[in-house]
Amino acid sequence: MRLCFQLNGRPVEIECEAADTLAELLRNHLNLTGTKVSCEVQVCGACTVLVGGLPVSSCTLLAYEVRDKNVVTIEGLAQPDGTLHPIQQAFIDDFAFQCGFCTPGMILAAKALLDENPKPSEDDVIHYMDGNICRCTGYVPIVRAIQKAAETLKESKK
Amino acid sequence: MMPLRRFQMHQPKSVKEAAEMLAHYGEKGRLYAGGTELLLAMKHDLLRYEHLVDVKTVPGLDKIEAQNSSLRIGSVATHRSIEKSPLVKERLPVMAEMTRYIANVRVRATGTLGGNIGFAEPHSDPATLLLALGAKATLQGQTGERSLAMNEIIVGAYETALAPDEILTAIEIPLPARSQRAIYLKFQIHERPVLGLALIVDVDASGNTITKAKAVVGAVSPAPCRSDKADALLVGPKDKVEKQLTDAARALADAADPVDDLEGSAEYKRHLIGVYLRRAFTQALASPLRNP
Numbered sequence: 444m445r446l447c448f449q450l451n452g453r454p455v456e457i458e459c460e461a462a463d464t465l466a467e468l469l470r471n472h473l474n475l476t477g478t479k480v481s482c483e484v485q486v487c488g489a490c491t492v493l494v495g496g497l498p499v500s501s502c503t504l505l506a507y508e509v510r511d512k513n514v515v516t517i518e519g520l521a522q523p524d525g526t527l528h529p530i531q532q533a534f535i536d537d538f539a540f541q542c543g544f545c546t547p548g549m550i551l552a553a554k555a556l557l558d559e560n561p562k563p564s565e566d567d568v569i570h571y572m573d574g575n576i577c578r579c580t581g582y583v584p585i586v587r588a589i590q591k592a593a594e595t596l597k598e599s600k601k
Numbered sequence: 602m603m604p605l606r607r608f609q610m611h612q613p614k615s616v617k618e619a620a621e622m623l624a625h626y627g628e629k630g631r632l633y634a635g636g637t638e639l640l641l642a643m644k645h646d647l648l649r650y651e652h653l654v655d656v657k658t659v660p661g662l663d664k665i666e667a668q669n670s671s672l673r674i675g676s677v678a679t680h681r682s683i684e685k686s687p688l689v690k691e692r693l694p695v696m697a698e699m700t701r702y703i704a705n706v707r708v709r710a711t712g713t714l715g716g717n718i719g720f721a722e723p724h725s726d727p728a729t730l731l732l733a734l735g736a737k738a739t740l741q742g743q744t745g746e747r748s749l750a751m752n753e754i755i756v757g758a759y760e761t762a763l764a765p766d767e768i769l770t771a772i773e774i775p776l777p778a779r780s781q782r783a784i785y786l787k788f789q790i791h792e793r794p795v796l797g798l799a800l801i802v803d804v805d806a807s808g809n810t811i812t813k814a815k816a817v818v819g820a821v822s823p824a825p826c827r828s829d830k831a832d833a834l835l836v837g838p839k840d841k842v843e844k845q846l847t848d849a850a851r852a853l854a855d856a857a858d859p860v861d862d863l864e865g866s867a868e869y870k871r872h873l874i875g876v877y878l879r880r881a882f883t884q885a886l887a888s889p890l891r892n893p
Contacts, residue, residue: 444610461653462605470602483603484641485708486792497681497710502602503640504711507610552706574705 448509450475451519465501465509466490469516477517477547488575491548492516498555517547520554529599530554533592534585541579549575553589562593603644608651612658616768619654620743624766626652632768633657634677634716637708656715656768663713667692670776676715676769680704683714692776695783699730702787715769718751721824723758724793729819730785732827733799736774742767751825758823780804780812782885786877787820794820795864796873800881802835808886809839816849816878821859821870828856839886846882850875 447456450473459468469475469492478501481489485500492501493515494508520528530550533539540546549572556563556571563571568586577585610633613619623630630652633639642648656662657677664675665686672693674683683689684700703709703717703726717727718738732751740747740754743766754762754769763769777783783801787794797820803813814835819825834849835842842849851871859870 460607461610462607464602464605467602467604480602483644485637485705488705488707491707494710498707499711500707503636503644505610505636505640508636508711555706570701571706574707 444507446506446510448511449513451515459506461505461507463506465492465494465499465504465506465514468506469501475516475518479544479547481544482576486574486576487545488548488552489545491551491575493551493555496555496558498552515551515554517551520550528554529595530557530589530592533588533595537584537588537591539580539584539588540577545575545577545579549577549585553592556589557593557596561597563590565590605640605643606646606649608653611652611654613654613656614659616659616662616741616770617743619656619659619768620741620766622652622654623768624743626654627765630654632719634719635679635711635713636716637704637712638716638720638722657713662715662770665689668773672696672774672776674714674772674774676719676771677713678715680709680712680714680717681706684709693734693774695777695785696730696734696774699726699785702726704792714772718754718772719761719763719769721755721757721759721761722793723823724797724820725825726785726787726794726797726819728755729797729817729825730783730799731772731774732819732825733785733801733815733817734774734777734783735815736772738769739771739773740764740767741770746770748773752827755824760823777801778803780806784881784885786881786884788873788877791864793864796820796870796877797825798874798877798881800835800878800885802882802885804886811836811839811842816853816881818853818857818874818877820864821874822857823860826853826857828852831856835882842882846879847875850878853878 469478479489480502481487483502490502491498495512631650633653662675662677666673680703690697737748738754785799787797799817801815802811817827831849831852834845854871854874859867861867
């Protein structure tokens, strides 16, 4: 089937199979390997991307589902000059990752959270991020980074 | 990556057309309403279909509407849209609250209520609460429409009473009366609940006597379960019922007949039913009366 959608702000038109997952399309056909695949069953969150602003598991979401929608992957967050998104910067500043495999999914889930709730409490962050699993950090620096990014984003809007 | 076997996706424009497609493809086809359960099973090659019928392309099936004394939730309303719906939050807060804790944020963004019930995964949160609330599922096939209670549609693990050409179009939930308090609690350590427990009690004006009760336990066995004996033991003056909670929990556990699995032993789940029934009871009597 012919699939048309917006990917990181640019229109994409591509041929795909009904059975292709979004992660397969992104990684194998569009060479966007920032999206990681781990559990393959919507549990770990490593493959999180945003579709219409909402986080989804690209490992199991059919590419078919993004027709005419906006898709944002980790490659779409930094500015063209390479300046990182405040959430990305906060993850670096607060050591919110070690191996980094969960990080793209973490950052995109965090972006969806902050777009919806610009000033989340610690409980809000924990509830929203509950489905993104990290085996390195123990989560504390991740929660802290997200709350710091919320502050930075608030400042930048002033 | 685990690739899916190839299949064709079909986009019906009406429920009638979807029913015809299902009838036409028979065992080679399956209704697809979000895929958060179905696609996992297909990835693991536990289920094979050559045709998926995307019921989400039928207009209007995602509506959430209030009727006189009930709430009607279209079968392809996502968990997220139910969780965020001002109507659900106002009229049936227990439903919004339960939905807020289904799986994770990504599943809630794509999974649908009808898909959840239609797949009949034994650890469903909505199935347990909806049975307690007395919800009915509206089914539409090629020849007509019928309505089934939750324990009639979910008949076992991954097993429903849906005919091959039938589509679950909506869930209709009676709104609790002013005198009723509804609670849903769950215990979860992995990605699916070990136990879900719903309790609905009718409390008299004094707030001290329970005149009617319905307890449902889910996830511990193939389908959500209730017990007349347990419900009878939950009725009476508050102090008396408190003393009967252990017996009520035992009756509920006997009815549910928990299974040993990776989430815990049957004995452990029986224990949890006692703990969670007591918690639900305490919370139900402590919560303020609803003001519709």
